Amino acid sequence: MLSIPPYVNTLLTALRRAGYDACPVGGCVRDGLMGRTPADWDLGTAAPPERMRQIFAGYRLIETGLRHGTVTVLTEGGPVEITAFRSDGAYHDGRHPDRVAFVPTLEEDLARRDFTVNAMALAPDGTVVDLYGGREDLAAGLIRCVGEPDRRFGEDALRILRALRFASRLDFAIEEKTARSAVENRALLGKISRERVFAELTGILTGPGAGRVLRQYGDVIFQVIPELAPQAGFDQKNPNHIHDIWTHTTMAVDAVEPDPVLRLTMLLHDVGKPAAYFTDEAGCGHFYGHARIGAQMADDILRRLRCSGEIRRQVVTFITWHDIEPPRTKKAMGRLASKLGVDTVRRLIQCWRADSDDRARDVRERNLAVIARSEEALEEALAGPAPCFSVKSLAVDGRDIMALGVPEGPAVGRVLKALFGRVLDGGVANERQTLLAAARDIIEDCNLHRTDV
Numbered sequence: 474m475l476s477i478p479p480y481v482n483t484l485l486t487a488l489r490r491a492g493y494d495a496c497p498v499g500g501c502v503r504d505g506l507m508g509r510t511p512a513d514w515d516l517g518t519a520a521p522p523e524r525m526r527q528i529f530a531g532y533r534l535i536e537t538g539l540r541h542g543t544v545t546v547l548t549e550g551g552p553v554e555i556t557a558f559r560s561d562g563a564y565h566d567g568r569h570p571d572r573v574a575f576v577p578t579l580e581e582d583l584a585r586r587d588f589t590v591n592a593m594a595l596a597p598d599g600t601v602v603d604l605y606g607g608r609e610d611l612a613a614g615l616i617r618c619v620g621e622p623d624r625r626f627g628e629d630a631l632r633i634l635r636a637l638r639f640a641s642r643l644d645f646a647i648e649e650k651t652a653r654s655a656v657e658n659r660a661l662l663g664k665i666s667r668e669r670v671f672a673e674l675t676g677i678l679t680g681p682g683a684g685r686v687l688r689q690y691g692d693v694i695f696q697v698i699p700e701l702a703p704q705a706g707f708d709q710k711n712p713n714h715i716h717d718i719w720t721h722t723t724m725a726v727d728a729v730e731p732d733p734v735l736r737l738t739m740l741l742h743d744v745g746k747p748a749a750y751f752t753d754e755a756g757c758g759h760f761y762g763h764a765r766i767g768a769q770m771a772d773d774i775l776r777r778l779r780c781s782g783e784i785r786r787q788v789v790t791f792i793t794w795h796d797i798e799p800p801r802t803k804k805a806m807g808r809l810a811s812k813l814g815v816d817t818v819r820r821l822i823q824c825w826r827a828d829s830d831d832r833a834r835d836v837r838e839r840n841l842a843v844i845a846r847s848e849e850a851l852e853e854a855l856a857g858p859a860p861c862f863s864v865k866s867l868a869v870d871g872r873d874i875m876a877l878g879v880p881e882g883p884a885v886g887r888v889l890k891a892l893f894g895r896v897l898d899g900g901v902a903n904e905r906q907t908l909l910a911a912a913r914d915i916i917e918d919c920n921l922h923r924t925d926v
């Protein structure tokens with residue numbers, strides 16, 4: 474039996490005391506039945522929105538969803554969304570119902586929900602209201618539309634991506650008819666806002682079933698990122714690669730930790746390959762320059778999908794550097810770390826590993842050995858007495874340089890940069906007195922003294 478936390482029970486009791494049906498519904502019931510702790514609790518109620526506002530007058534409320542019948546109540550246990558039972562009228566734009574009617578019964582409300590596993594509610598006596606076989610589908614691990622898939626995807630095409638997201642996140646299969654309809658109706662995704670597409674895509678990528686879902690539903694993914702389509706079945710004609718590019722991509726996604734930036738990186742890391750492909754006289758395939766081409770394409774794709782600048786920039790950096798020969802020496806690694814930052818290099822190393830995961834065994838072992846050496850080199854570079862990977866981590870700053878007689882302005886930065894170069898090359902220790910002595914030399918050599926004193 475599902476246990477409802479006290480802060481949720483308090484809200485349910487308040488609604489029921491006011492004479493309205495109320496129950497947990499949707500994702501929390503699904504997660505609870507799966508033995509998972511629900512991330513949040515959504516409630517359904519027969520109370521119309523204006524009554525909810527009165528009933529919860531003592532709470533802080535968020536009313537942005539009011540038009541759709543949703544009031545969010547801020548409780549000590551977190552926000553709880555309460556939605557009036559509703560049934561949706563016709564959809565003309567494939568996304569928004571033309572009319573939302575608040576209806577008195579839970580049954581009608583469940584009928585408008587997307588998938589059987591999301592269409593269950595918990596009655597006051599603790600029984601599960603399950604009108605569409607949700608429990609059976611949960612046990613079988615199936616995502617199935619409530620009702621006719623073609624009609625449901627036609628009403629709201631976002632559900633196509635939601636089906637993939639739940640299949641990935643719960644590691645479920647998509648029921649056959651639902652799956653066929655999702656693929657057949659994929660062109661409808663053009664009606665969906667790019668922000669929403671991107672949010673669902675990120676959800677698909679970060680679930681435990683991501684690689685499998687990408688392999689099975691490549692055509693749906695290609696609908697939202699057409700640039701990936703040429704990867705499908707693309708024979709790399711190269712002994713370093715045992716799979717076609719798309720299969721490799723999906724395996725690389727699985728091989729990296731489920732962090733949105735890293736998963737997006739692996740999804741797009743080889744997007745430049747088909748454009749960079751050529752075969753040598755021996756008939757062997759090569760992809761010189763694909764990282765740079767791919768980084769530019771990824772930048773365009775992520776802009777188009779309205780991805781945040783911060784995530785986009787990280788992904789583009791990783792793709793730019795994903796195909797370099799990993800540096801093996803402390804010095805070379807120090808240079809890379811000073812260019813990209815230590816944390817970025819650590820994550821880049823994860824991308825290199827993921828990219829090697831599905832190679833032929835000997836190639837893979839060689840690659841992994843080189844990557845392990847590179848990782849050691851990074852640790853060696855970090856182990857010095859005062860590791861320095863940016864001008865900022867020098868043991869002197871601009872004030873020190875000005876105190877040596879350099880006028881405020883670009884010359885100060887030039888001296889710091891020159892010092893940093895010497896530290897990186899290992900000729901000068903990152904130690905204050907040593908740096909000040911080296912700075913005096915640089916100032917002398919370049920004649921950077923203040924001329925007016």
Ligand code: ATP
Pocket residue numbers: 498499500501512515585586587588591592629631632
């Ligand atoms: P999560 O844990 O990802 O939040 P969830 O099941 O709670 O999963 P939400 O997107 O929060 O998913 O939606 C809550 C519920 O609302 C769903 O369980 C489903 O019943 C219903 N729902 C959400 N979006 C749609 C939609 N586009 N079409 C039909 N029903 C939907």
Ligand code: MG
Pocket residue numbers: 500513515
């Ligand atoms: Mg939810």
